[in-house]
Amino acid sequence: MRRANQGHAPLDDATVAYVMTARRVFEDLRQVAAQLAGLLVLEAAGAKSGGPEHPMVAAAGQRHAEAVAGIYGTRVTTRARRHHEFLVAAADAIGRAIEAANRGIEIDPVLIPLRNAYAHLQGASRELPGFEMVSFEQGCCAVPTRSNR
Amino acid sequence: MTSYSLWVMEFAHVPNYPLSGLNYGAHNQGTRRLPYCYILIKGQGKVAMVDVGYNHKEYGAVLATMFGGRDWHPPDVVLAECGVAPKDVTDIFLTHSHFDHMGNIEDFPNATFYIQERELSKWVWTLSLDRRFRWLMLGIDPADLLRTVDLARQGRLVCVNGDREDVLPGIDLHAAPDTHTYGSMYVRVRNDGSANSQDTWIFAGDLVYTFENLRGEDPSDPEYIPVGFASGSQFNLVMTTDEMVKRVNGEIRRIIPVHEDRLKDLFPSRVTKEGLRITELALAEGEPSRVR
DSSP: OOOTTTTSOOOOHHHHHHHHHHHHHHHHHHHHHHHHHHHHHHHHTTOSSOSTTSHHHHHHHHHHHHHHHHHHTSOOOTTTHHHHHHHHHHHHHHHHHHHHHHHOOOHHHHHHHHHHHHHHHHHHHHHSTTOOSSOTTSSTTOOOOGGGO | OOOOEEEEEEEEEEEEEEGGGTBTTOTTSOEEEEEEEEEEEEETTEEEEEOOBOOHHHHHHHHHHHHOOBOOOOHHHHHHTTTOOGGGOOEEEOSOOOHHHHTTGGGOTTOEEEEEHHHHHHHHHHHTSOGGGGGGGTTOOHHHHHHHHHHHHTTOEEEEOSOEEEEETTEEEEEEETSSSTEEEEEEEETTOOTTOSSEEEEOTTSOOSHHHHHOSOTTSOOOOOBSOOSSOHHHHHHHHHHHHHHTTTOGGGEEOTTOGGGGGTSOEEEOTTSOEEEEEEOOTTOOOSOO
């Protein structure tokens, strides 16, 4: 079952190349957002292990830096411009969330930019094909899609 | 006396799902209709659910185009068939954290949610792993983590550590670690309220997808066949299946797989005008049938 262009206009070759590069960036940003959200879950649930010394804060920071480098290393086509803006906005918001997490895991200073980032990632996922917020290869609705990758 | 009314409420379905995804090793054996359902439990002054389905606003279009997911309807439409509104729901037991089971928690503003602590803590742990481990995160939606934060802050998240009896009167939670997921659990309803209940129902989450998982292909020679997917172990799935079978005294029709389309062959049911099936397992005193 093809899905590459479902719900989207056909892409030119340059934009396809952008998609191939930007997917890694998108996945990294999504993962960093999830890491920070995970720390917030620990904090909100009363776990003691969610402070700024948690190794995941540093891991998130490193991966975020890699994602930012990736964002500015892509060749953005006209068709991909809006998608790229979403990625930039998401990366900025995640950067603010990481800064807040480095000061200490208080929920709101991290959660508010994180929600913002998530909204931008959702925007990106709608803008071009190949950027899903959840990998649907698992769970009860998941027909393997690896052949489409 | 029957304590709780119990219904299996379909909220969407996939017409043609590969059987190999449901039963371990069932390769090249065709497809099957796959319903998505949650369980409604009503009685003793409570309205409870097992799982909440997924959020169509975020996943519906993708599911529809990628997998043929159809006829999704929101909880207010689905539950209304049994005279219940989402705001009435008091307690929700999350069998595991996959998006199609806990992806709609925001639609239940007054409910307290129960999940195994291990499911959350191991989920967070996997986030810290290197990119090459990302398979372990499949099926997980970061947005569900953000919603879980809100639940915890509102005091509506209960992290359960292992088994817990009488979480509601006659309702027990049983941990199934490292099976379908890291911290899956199943829900047992002792519907006569007795400790040694003869009226036990088990809601298996994704520990069981089909009847074949419980009895194999040959009724004259039953065997346990694990589900088609596990991030834990198939061994643990098989042993948990046996545990569940023992808890219902071998009466496997009392173990309810929510993705089994043939429940209608065992229990009274009807199809709503939205094309979704309601299956009625039990009726508490004074509760009218919703399928007749």
